[in-house]
Amino acid sequence: xxxxxxxxxxxxxxAVEQENQPQKKKEFNWFKxxxxxxxxxxAGVGIALASMAILHQSDTNPQFCATCHNMERYVESxxxxxxxxxxxxxxxxxxKQCHSDYDIPAEIKSGITFIIGNYDKEMPQRRFGxxxxxxxxISMEYMAQQTDYLRRNPHASHWPDLKCRSCHISHGEQIDYxxxxxxxxxxxMTGQEYFPRVDNPYDKYPDTSQGPSH
Numbered sequence: 001x002x003x004x005x006x007x008x009x010x011x012x013x014x015a016v017e018q019e020n021q022p023q024k025k026k027e028f029n030w031f032k033x034x035x036x037x038x039x040x041x042x043a044g045v046g047i048a049l050a051s052m053a054i055l056h057q058s059d060t061n062p063q064f065c066a067t068c069h070n071m072e073r074y075v076e077s078x079x080x081x082x083x084x085x086x087x088x089x090x091x092x093x094x095x096k097q098c099h100s101d102y103d104i105p106a107e108i109k110s111g112i113t114f115i116i117g118n119y120d121k122e123m124p125q126r127r128f129g130x131x132x133x134x135x136x137x138i139s140m141e142y143m144a145q146q147t148d149y150l151r152r153n154p155h156a157s158h159w160p161d162l163k164c165r166s167c168h169i170s171h172g173e174q175i176d177y178x179x180x181x182x183x184x185x186x187x188x189m190t191g192q193e194y195f196p197r198v199d200n201p202y203d204k205y206p207d208t209s210q211g212p213s214h
């Protein structure tokens with residue numbers, strides 16, 4: 001029993017001495033740190049370059065949009081149709097000049113969603129305000145000046161709640177809103193066949209319904 005007691009006392013004494021001894025500090029592993037830092041740096045640069053490439057492609061290449069979206073028909077319409085979107089394509093207006101709220105995070109999210117197979121089969125229709133149109137078309141007052149040669153000026157409407165989209169559909173057939181109530185004065189909607197009008201002083205400009213450029 002004495003031996004056991006002495007052994008226990010000795011063990012406790014050694015434990016106390018070990019606790020009182022100064023602990024050795026671990027040396028900082030600079031090699032490990034540099035490896036991790038370089039991996040993070042390379043990954044960051046790769047993400048930045050990929051983001052720049054995505055941004056450039058989405059700004060300049062309409063077909064790029066169709067690679068991540070189920071919107072081939074919209075791209076096809078933009079490139080080949082006789083509707084408003086193709087009019088913008090001919091004027092070299094790119095997708096993101098109207099879809100300006102679609103930024104890099106949204107593109108990455110859409111790409112991931114498409115890859116995992118959870119993407120909507122049909123793109124939901126969006127309604128844009130007049131402020132999108134007036135980025136290029138100045139104002140409704142300005143547009144009224146461009147069409148003041150028509151017998152009925154569609155941009156000088158007496159209905160204050162009319163919006164650009166009341167008549168102009170980006171990816172579809174235009175709406176002749178004025179003719180729902182009265183004769184529209186002979187104006188030609190985008191995509192409609194051209195017919196000469198005797199009351200149009202700009203009839204020598206068959207490729208436009210707005211007369212000469214101002």
